[in-house]
Amino acid sequence: MSVEEIDPPSGKKTTGHEWNGIKELDTPVPRGVLMFLVVTHAFAILWWVLMPTWPLGDTYTKGLLQTDQHKMVAEQLGAAEVAKASWMSKIEKAAFPEVQADLALMAIVKRTGRQLFGDNCAACHGRDAKGGDNYPDLTDDDWIWGGGVEKIAETLRVGVNSPHAQSRTSQMPAFGRDNLLDASQVNSVASYVYSLSNPTFSTSRNIATIEAGREVFLGNCAACHGEDAKGNAEMGAPNLTDRYWIYGGNLEKLVTSIHGGRQGHMPTWDTRLNEADIKILALYVHALGLEKP
Numbered sequence: 001m002s003v004e005e006i007d008p009p010s011g012k013k014t015t016g017h018e019w020n021g022i023k024e025l026d027t028p029v030p031r032g033v034l035m036f037l038v039v040t041h042a043f044a045i046l047w048w049v050l051m052p053t054w055p056l057g058d059t060y061t062k063g064l065l066q067t068d069q070h071k072m073v074a075e076q077l078g079a080a081e082v083a084k085a086s087w088m089s090k091i092e093k094a095a096f097p098e099v100q101a102d103l104a105l106m107a108i109v110k111r112t113g114r115q116l117f118g119d120n121c122a123a124c125h126g127r128d129a130k131g132g133d134n135y136p137d138l139t140d141d142d143w144i145w146g147g148g149v150e151k152i153a154e155t156l157r158v159g160v161n162s163p164h165a166q167s168r169t170s171q172m173p174a175f176g177r178d179n180l181l182d183a184s185q186v187n188s189v190a191s192y193v194y195s196l197s198n199p200t201f202s203t204s205r206n207i208a209t210i211e212a213g214r215e216v217f218l219g220n221c222a223a224c225h226g227e228d229a230k231g232n233a234e235m236g237a238p239n240l241t242d243r244y245w246i247y248g249g250n251l252e253k254l255v256t257s258i259h260g261g262r263q264g265h266m267p268t269w270d271t272r273l274n275e276a277d278i279k280i281l282a283l284y285v286h287a288l289g290l291e292k293p
Contacts, residue, residue: 092276096149099283106287113284116277120269121285129288134247134264141289142244144264146233153282159268160236167268170236175220176259188213189221190254196229196241197249236264 005014007025017024047053051063062068087108091099099105118127124135131137141147145155145168158164161171175181181189192213195201202210218227224237231239243249246264247257269278 088276091279096153096279096283099279100149106283109280109283110287113280113287116273116281117284120273121281124266129285131246136246137244138285139288140244142239142242143233143289144231144236144238144246147286147289149282149286151233152286153278155266156273156278156281157268157270160264160266162266162268164268164270168236170264172224172257172262174259174261177261181216181220181258185213185216186255186258189216190251190258192217193221193229193240193254193258194249194251197243 005016005023006012007014007023010025013026015024015026048061049063050065051067052060053063054061087105090102091105091109094102094105099109117125117129121129125131125138126135129138136144143151145151145160155168158166158168160168173180176183176186188209190213191201191206191209192211195206195210217225217229221229224235225231225240226237229240231237238244238246245253247253247262269281273281
């Protein structure tokens with residue numbers, strides 16, 4: 001018969017086990033822990049009874065509460081569609097100016113448009129719509145095909161150089177690669193175009209090259225970009241006198257564009273998005289340019 005041993009410092013019984021001079025106390029499990037275990041086990045058993053729980057081949061126990069999360073999600077989606085239908089109908093029926101004048105509708109447009117933009121446009125234009133290499137910034141209010149909301153909607157609908165029958169179509173020739181201009185002409189017209197947005201470049205050292213470039217420009221580029229180089233939205237020819245560039249506006253980039261040509265591409269969205277979504281996206285994108293300080 002074993003003799004109970006009491007640990008002098010704590011006054012607790014020991015288990016009789018000892019490791020390297022360290023004796024194990026026979027400390028009971030705290031009541032709080034026991035209560036916690038009892039409550040959690042009771043809750044688990046109750047949950048098994050009330051909620052869908054146990055798999056039974058191709059089905060499962062439905063529980064006393066008959067909870068069906070598939071049905072709940074379907075009901076929530078249905079309620080969301082009903083709520084959406086009320087304001088979507090207003091946007092579909094109203095003209096662009098009417099929607100723009102309605103602050104409540106524009107708040108919805110900005111919220112919904114941001115989601116549509118993120119799902120469909122951000123891959124090229126960026127989440128912030130500021131574009132990137134070879135993709136235009138949509139926040140600067142500088143537009144190739146026109147920045148009116150109707151023009152933006154049309155561009156979204158038909159695309160640019162896309163398979164759509166009414167696609168916006170444009171291409172800048174490869175003046176150097178196709179031997180339309182020689183190397184000196186490419187360099188001089190690049191210098192001229194660069195000077196339009198960088199007046200300090202027009203120095204006595206460069207003036208002769210710039211003047212020669214202007215003659216090349218008038219003979220080869222003005223038909224699309226205009227004699228004043230301010231572009232033509234009907235042809236998709238950008239303004240060359242500002243500091244907004246898709247392919248880069250430094251002298252080296254300009255030479256590359258003139259030598260090799262450029263042809264942008266944007267897909268048509270009328271097969272993926274409905275007219276209401278295109279309308280919301282156009283309003284959203286148009287508002288981005290207006291919000292820029």
